[in-house]
Amino acid sequence: MKTKFSTHKWVLPIIIFSQFCCTSLWFAGNAITDDLIAFFNLNSESLGYISSSVQFGFIIGTFIFAVFTLSDRFSPSRVFFICALLGAAFNLGILYSNNTIFTLLIFRFLTGFxxxxxxxxxxxxxxxxxxKGLGKSLSFLIAALVLGTAFPYLIQSFEFNLKWETVIWTxxxxxxxxxxLIVILVPNGPYQKLADTFDMSKIINVFKKPSFRxxxxxxxxxxWELYAFWTFVPILLIMHSELHNASLNVPLYSFIVIASGTVSCILGGFISHKLGIKKTAILALTISGLCCLLSPVxxxxSSTPLFITFLIIWGMAVIADSPLFSTLVAQNCEVQSIGTALTIVNCIGFSITIVSIQLLNFLITTNHLSQYAFMTLALGPIIGLIYLKKT
Structure with missing residues (x-):
């Protein structure tokens, strides 16, 4: 029989690597939007629609998972495995040669689901x-999500004349x-407590606790801020290069800016051990909110290195608090409800991203507002800070 200690040594790296692999599906469409626009003769507003369709699929998926409390009633490793297989298949749907904007959005929706x-x-x-040490574990896990999200941009940045289809296949x-890897090598955890029956009331009950709210x-x-920022990082870079006549490898710098959050997630996990989880989340949220407000400046x-440095700082701050919030959510609900709590909070959170992405899409396409568009993202950190300081 394996001890808990020996199990822990290899389980976390496998979960982290698997999370990286599977979440690479998230921005696979975003990274090749220009190629999709050219290949399928789409309009220039397709980036916002393609990104939002993934978010919308994720929202519907998390709502259904939460309503039926699936991850609290069935083996989460098997649920993960099935969704990874289906996600890979729907992602390949982008390769269908007769795709229209409608079918592309359907495939991205199903991938998000x-x-x-x-x-x-x-x-x-x-x-x-x-x-114990859940905060640090989740910081590594969400760092893998960040790297997986940014990875398609890295593939696209190589000057090897790779076809856009390579991103999808990869x-x-x-x-x-x-x-x-998850289904074969990661068993049910020693702290797992599966719910015996379907209980829809969990969705409402978790919000009754003030610390959870x-x-x-x-x-x-x-x-409100995170995915809108990630979605439009390439547009920010393009807008800067056009305004100041700078030559940029947009996919490469998009990868660097988004992937910088990998480092901040891990750092945030360590810093939270000294400052506390809540105080560290407040610090990160404050910095990212200031970046929103300072974005027009x-x-x-005109200095491209200074602008890139600013984006990297923003890219680090915008995600550093994510594992901290997930830890706070998990710690402030019953063990039997952790899966449902994380899922419903994700569902609502990603619903909010649809609004901010579409708002930013509208403001950016309105030329006289594009310079100030990202200031609207500060609304999220401001509201978040108000609620964090209530308890």
């Missing part, structure tokens, strides 16, 4: 294995690898 069984379920698996293959609404404010700065 499957991600609902990957991202929050991956956190549930970690919570089942690590009762991300789907990674998702398959991640799914098989504080963590949840802090997370909602964080989400740095957008006008």
């Amino acid at each position: 499957c991600l609902a069984g990957i991202y929050p379920v991956g956190m549930k698996i970690a919570a089942d294995h690590f009762e 991300t789907s293959t990674l998702a398959l690898i991640g799914g098989f 504080s963590a949840a609404f802090g997370y909602f404010g964080h989400m 740095f957008f006008m700065v």
Whole structure:
């Protein structure tokens, strides 16, 4: 029989690597939007629609997972595996030569739906294995999500004349690898307590606790900013290069800016041990909110290195609090409800991202507002900070 200690040594790295592999599906469409626009003759507003369709699929998926309390009633490793396989298959749907904007959005929606069984379920698996040090475990796990999200941009940045289809094949293959690793090598955790019956009331009951509401609404404010920023990082870079006649490898710098959050997630996990989880989340949310407000100033700065540095700082701050909020959510609900709590909070949080992405899409396409568009993202950190300081 394996001891808990020996199990822990290899379980966390596998969960982290699998999360990275599977979440590479998330921005696979975003990274090749220009190629999709050219290949399928789409309009220039497709980026916002393609990104939002993934988010919408994730929202519907997390809602269904939460309503039926799936990750609290069934083996989360098996749920993760099934969703990874289906997500990889739907991602490959982008390769269908007769795609229209409608079919592309359907495939991205279904991919997002499957991600609902990957991202929050991956956190549930970690919570089942690590009762102590959960914050640090989730910081590594969400760092893997960040790297997976940024990875398609890295593939696209190589000057090897790679076809856009390579991004799709690579991300789907990674998702398959991640799914098989979880189901074969990660058993049910020692702290897992599966619910005996379907209990829809869990969705409402978790919000009755003030400390849970504080963590949840802090997370909602964080989400207003996060995916809108990630979605439009390439547009920010393009706008800067066009305004100041700078030559940039946009996919490469998009990867660097988004992937910088990998480092901050891990750092945030260590810093929270000294400052406390809540105080560290407040610090990160404050910095990212200031970046939103200062964005017009740095957008006008002609120095490209300074502008990139600003974006990297923003990219680090915007995600550093995510594992901290997930930890607070998991710690402030019953053990039998962790999966449902994480899933419903994700559902609401990602619903908010639809609004902020579409708002930013509208403001950016309105030329005289594009310079100030990102200031609207500060609304999320402001609201999040208000709720965090209530308890």
